[in-house]
Amino acid sequence: MAKRNVEIMVGLFVALALAALFMLAMKVSNLSGLQGVQGYHLTANFDNIGGLKVRAPVTASGVLVGRVSAIRYDTQQFQAEVTLLIEPQYAQFPEDSSASIFTAGLLGEQYIGLEPGAEEVVLREGDELQVTQSAMVLEELIGKFLFDKASGE
Amino acid sequence: MSTYLQNLGHSVLDFFERLGRGHLFLWQLLLGLPLLLRRFSLVIQQLHSVGVLTLLITLVAGLFVGMVLGLQGYNTLVDFGAEESLGVMVALTLVRELGPVVAGLLFAGRAGSALTAEIGLMKATEQLSGLEMMAVDPFKRILAPRFLAGFIALPLLALMFSAIGVMGGYLVGVQLLGIDEGAFWSQMHAKVDFVEDVLNGVIKSVVFGLVITWIALFEGYDAMPTSEGVSRATTRTVVHASLAILGLDFVLTALMFGS
Numbered sequence A: 001m002a003k004r005n006v007e008i009m010v011g012l013f014v015a016l017a018l019a020a021l022f023m024l025a026m027k028v029s030n031l032s033g034l035q036g037v038q039g040y041h042l043t044a045n046f047d048n049i050g051g052l053k054v055r056a057p058v059t060a061s062g063v064l065v066g067r068v069s070a071i072r073y074d075t076q077q078f079q080a081e082v083t084l085l086i087e088p089q090y091a092q093f094p095e096d097s098s099a100s101i102f103t104a105g106l107l108g109e110q111y112i113g114l115e116p117g118a119e120e121v122v123l124r125e126g127d128e129l130q131v132t133q134s135a136m137v138l139e140e141l142i143g144k145f146l147f148d149k150a151s152g153e
Numbered sequence B: 001m002s003t004y005l006q007n008l009g010h011s012v013l014d015f016f017e018r019l020g021r022g023h024l025f026l027w028q029l030l031l032g033l034p035l036l037l038r039r040f041s042l043v044i045q046q047l048h049s050v051g052v053l054t055l056l057i058t059l060v061a062g063l064f065v066g067m068v069l070g071l072q073g074y075n076t077l078v079d080f081g082a083e084e085s086l087g088v089m090v091a092l093t094l095v096r097e098l099g100p101v102v103a104g105l106l107f108a109g110r111a112g113s114a115l116t117a118e119i120g121l122m123k124a125t126e127q128l129s130g131l132e133m134m135a136v137d138p139f140k141r142i143l144a145p146r147f148l149a150g151f152i153a154l155p156l157l158a159l160m161f162s163a164i165g166v167m168g169g170y171l172v173g174v175q176l177l178g179i180d181e182g183a184f185w186s187q188m189h190a191k192v193d194f195v196e197d198v199l200n201g202v203i204k205s206v207v208f209g210l211v212i213t214w215i216a217l218f219e220g221y222d223a224m225p226t227s228e229g230v231s232r233a234t235t236r237t238v239v240h241a242s243l244a245i246l247g248l249d250f251v252l253t254a255l256m257f258g259s
Helices: A002-028 A138-152 B002-036 B040-080 B083-124 B127-133 B138-176 B181-191 B194-222 B227-257
Strands: A040-046 A057-060 A063-074 A079-086 A098-103 A110-115 A131-133
Touching (some): A002 B040, A002 B181, A040 A098, B002 B040, B002 B138, B040 B083, B040 B138, B083 B127, B083 B181, B083 B194, B127 B138, B138 B181, B138 B194, B194 B227
Antiparallel strands (some): A063 A079
């Protein structure tokens, strides 16, 4: 009988540990991330993506609608080509929607904001977002500001 | 003068002799492992005394470490308006460092010392010699199951420590201090990588489990067979195992996250 109790306790112990691993895998880390997510892909070309990373959030009006699934450099157009994976329930973005790269807070991470357009035709798998706005690079902004100041006087 | 030199030489030789005995001991432990596959009930018995009985202190410590991390992290991050990153901070700290290390230190104190005392007393009361007289190999029957159990138990304990620590951080951060719940989890989700962070933490705790159990069993086996010798060996286990964890943690961190 005592042996049975010992075995039950050990079984419980191992089960608890597996539950902890499951929680760390699913809830804390990104194992459940992109592979499991269904959705459709959109591409967008940017002159400068700043510090945008794969897995960065894609939001519309601040609501998370998808994630960045790939970033590569397009040697034909000399621009960064970003692939977005949008969740299937948000499939009604008009064709003339625009994508901009924003920064969360002053020092936060960068994410993509989608601004819906007004066309009737909606974007489908593999379509490209035509209107894009690059990331703000702080050095560029400061440079521009100083240049304007100097030329104004 | 020559006595000083002799003392120095003696202690150096002593040290290397112990080191050599320690490694031979590890080799014999490893030789004993294959037999355990057929008698796994021996390991389960030890998993109970090494793992299950260490569970409570690990869980309580994990919860409070997570809560303190949440509280202190919030105070620092709120100045930068970045309190949403609290989840990332708590999760990475726990999964990468504090989970394996603090669980390891607790394990060395709670289970390692018990192992040393048990083995040391078995030696002092000549139970180990008795087993040998009956042609039962104490390495296979007594030491190897304890070794394997410690090796299995610590990674499991470290995982639970990290998981409940994150819950503690959540309790303080979200429920008490009012950080947005979605931001807390989603930022954590975005920044913590399963292979890079969680699995590397598990690898750390596997290494710690091996080293702690090895030190504990060897100190017990090598103890002077007197009550004073056993008590000294127990102290040495806790001190040496703790130092080994902290030193190895730096080496492993440099290897895993350094470049």
